[in-house]
Amino acid sequence: MLVIGLTGSIGMGKTTTAAYFAERGIPVCSADQIVHDLYEGEAVPQIEAAFPGVAPDGKVDRALLAKEVAGHPGKLRELEAIIHPLVVKGEMEFLRDQAKRGAEMVVLEIPLLYEAGAEVRVDTVVVVSAPPEAQRERVLARAGMSEEKFESLLARQMPDAEKRARADYVVDTGGSLEDVARQVDKVIEDLRGREGAVWDKLRGRLES
Incomplete structure (x- = not known):
């Protein structure tokens, strides 16, 4: 493949x-779509713990999160450290599934x-x-x-x-x-x- x-x-x-x-x-596997799904599911607890108040309704509010990390490289790196491994995990699951399908x-x-x-x-x-x-x-x-x-x-x-x-x-x-x-x-x-x-x-x- x-x-x-x-x-x-x-x-x-x-x-x-x-x-x-x-x-x-x-x-096609979209990294942006994986992130979107993570912001509504698996990553919410970790992101809320790192940036309290950005997930008021159980989903990450992108505008609130953007304000939290804007102009703060350290906070951005912290967010990326949470998200990137989960995105890679999602991509690997996609590849495994497509390989099984014979893509x-x-x-x-x-x-x-x-x-x-x-x-x-x-x-x-x-x-x-x-x-x-x-x-x-x-x-x-x-x-x-x-x-x-x-x-x-x-x-x-x-x-x-x-x-x-x-x-x-x-x-x-x-x-x-x-x-x-x-x-x-x-x-x-x-x-x-x-x-x-x-x-x-x-x-x-x-x-x-």
Whole structure:
């Protein structure tokens, strides 16, 4: 089973690109979705204990949590220490399930793949990219987003140019949706039939 890592900076079009992989029958696991589920379930007790008051209704309030860690690198690292192992656990469960189903290839959508050193958990990396002006326009159109918040998020992410340089494949979302779909088709065609090594190694560690 070939494990594809899909990543890219904020506003680059990862969700759209992941959807095209899914439409073509490639199972996709979203790290963001895992986090969303954790904030409503397994991670709530740990996060509430570390940041009292951020889960008033038994679910983590993202706005309250964001205020708690904003401008405090130490608190952010504390949150990441709680969340990251649980996200990896979720990804491993996904991979185990898909391997049992006989999947030829799967996608792990990991926004901070390079920043977290997660490239060691995938066989190949697809970076989603777009021109800076398109990225800025998309992100600033989001509810609750500001220039200051956008710049803060960018500062925590590896520059797009570096991600592109390190990628095995780059999907440019600056054009039409049809163009994005064609690029995804080319990636899948190129990877079809390629053997993956990562899952066998990960499975060996899990079983040892």
